[in-house]
Amino acid sequence: MRRFKAxxxxxxxxxxxxxxxxxTRIDYEELAxxxxxxxxxxxxxxxxxxxxxxxxxxxxxxTQNESCGxxxxxxxxxxxxxxxxxxxxxxxxxxxxxxxxxxxxxxxxSTSLCGLGQTAPNPVRTTLRYFREEYEAHVKDKRCRxxxxxALDPLxxxxxxxxxxxxxxxxxxxxxxxxxxxxxxx
Numbered sequence: 202m203r204r205f206k207a208x209x210x211x212x213x214x215x216x217x218x219x220x221x222x223x224x225t226r227i228d229y230e231e232l233a234x235x236x237x238x239x240x241x242x243x244x245x246x247x248x249x250x251x252x253x254x255x256x257x258x259x260x261x262x263x264t265q266n267e268s269c270g271x272x273x274x275x276x277x278x279x280x281x282x283x284x285x286x287x288x289x290x291x292x293x294x295x296x297x298x299x300x301x302x303x304x305x306x307x308x309x310x311s312t313s314l315c316g317l318g319q320t321a322p323n324p325v326r327t328t329l330r331y332f333r334e335e336y337e338a339h340v341k342d343k344r345c346r347x348x349x350x351x352a353l354d355p356l357x358x359x360x361x362x363x364x365x366x367x368x369x370x371x372x373x374x375x376x377x378x379x380x381x382x383x384x385x386x387x
Contacts, residue, residue: 203248207331209256209324211240213263217253217327240320252347253332254339257324258286264321275318278309282325290350294340302336303329 209217210227225231227244247256265279282305285298306322306329313319329336338346 203250205246206249206251207247207253207256209243209245209247209260211243213243213260213324217247217256217324217331250347252290252345252350253328253335254286254289254345255347255350257328258283258290260324261286261321264317267317268321269315269317272313272315272318274309274312275315275321278305279318279321281305282309282322286325289336289339290345292339292343292350294343296340298340299329299333299336 207217210232247253261279261283265283268275268279270276282302285294285302285305288294289298302325306326309322310319310326313321335346338344339350
């Protein structure tokens, strides 16, 4: 059984919160006190295998695609944020990326004209607040602690071979081994 890690309430442009806030009632006033919002009422629950950098990238892709393009900061700012997150997940993060993300979050939020632009940086902003250590590991250590970002998984290219060796060890008879190998290929 996996451990509860985080929850995102309100849809793709909503806040992500730590598991420690799990006892919070889901109503407008209670969430407003935390600085969160109800949004569309969506609820995404993540376990301890979720990479919060990748999660923020996933939701930012949606809001960036939905931008009408009228506001410069929403159109270009979310694109730059997405480029930084793509770099982080590819293992190409560099010093200063986290600070750039924070500045872009504030700029996009404060200068956008519509609700989409004002809330688009929320997944990035809140994951930076609650899960900053994951961002730092992507930048400094060039690794994803949750092994979700494939480029940062040192065993990514070897995983099928490792599974094959495990099958061979688990299935001692030759005929069964061939069947197991054939099943994994399919």
